[in-house]
Amino acid sequence: MPTFADKAIAYYNTLVAPANLPPDIGVLNPYQQPEVEHIVGEFYSRFFSDPNPRVFVLGINPGRFGAGVTGISFTTPQNLRRYCGIDNDLRDTPELSSRFIYQVVEAFGGAKEFYSQFFLTSLFPLALTKSGRGTGPINYNFYDDRITTEALWPAITETVRTQINFGYNRKVAVCLGRKNETYLRRLNDQQSFFDRIVTLDHPRYILQYKTKDIPMYLERYIATLHDCITDV
Template structure:
């Protein structure tokens, strides 16, 4: 069985070769490929040893240009990564990651990641016309490839619960479940996407919503 990092890299190679994306002038974000060593270091420290114990997944959309699109780690920018791993000098920041890392720090990273696996429906991010382009805006043929890869990840983790982080993700998870996938998985009531939560006027309320939800799952 491929590791979760191998799963992501194999998917990148498959999706990056798509003629359909090229024809639509959609670029596959690839900076994280240069940081593969850091991705593997993160997974070795926080994820790999916990796979058998993790029963809850938090699931976002797909990486963005300024956060996970660079680091390869969902909802983690380089500023956050510099606190999670040693010898990271970059301090690039991104709003979604700033909010999400505040949740992680509330529990401490080791405790958080020993209970929660964080991922996206699509492991890879996209850009079109110098803007983030989300998986749900892609063709049905490409989305089916994305869903297949996501389900492969879920077979590795084998969660009991998935918490969607946006209405679009919740719709996708319910679509997959209606097609006979994720049979024994509870799709919990979703939380707002961290980008929305990062808006100053939303932060305090959304932080409390996240903590209220996660307190049920983080032991």
């Protein structure tokens, strides 16, 4: 029987960027790089080599300094080494979301315990960028303009449809981001992937605007995640 890891590795290492985006929107596909292909294989083999279902934790789309570099959701090269024990030669990158997520992972009991219960992913699996005014590319969200959203909607639908076949708990999904919730609920209304959706504030929002309240948000994350696995 194929494991969760088998299915995830096959999926990520064959991802192709869509060709129908507006001309000023770029896509980063790290999975075409040999080192990222190796990282994906090692990460999923280490934490997902079983057929057990996971609770899906869904972000928006990767940032260019997290999964846009490593191929692992919400994970920078340095956090891949420090928390997941996976050596790599990728350049360390700044990524607020990854900093908070790995505080959550550690508070939950570490990477092995966390990933035995949860699958971190995104509605769209590749990092998006937009040309900045004299600053180079900047991070972009799939919902930042209507044309991009509608162009990617079939790919978003297929992303979630394919990934739930890795092995998922359909009773509940965790949505990261209040605005993201609008789109996940729209998708779920159309496709009935999950019985229930619970939403948490996005890690980037927490570290950018609510740093004084990080302990409260961390406690809220852990309580919500424990409620989700109790609901399984």
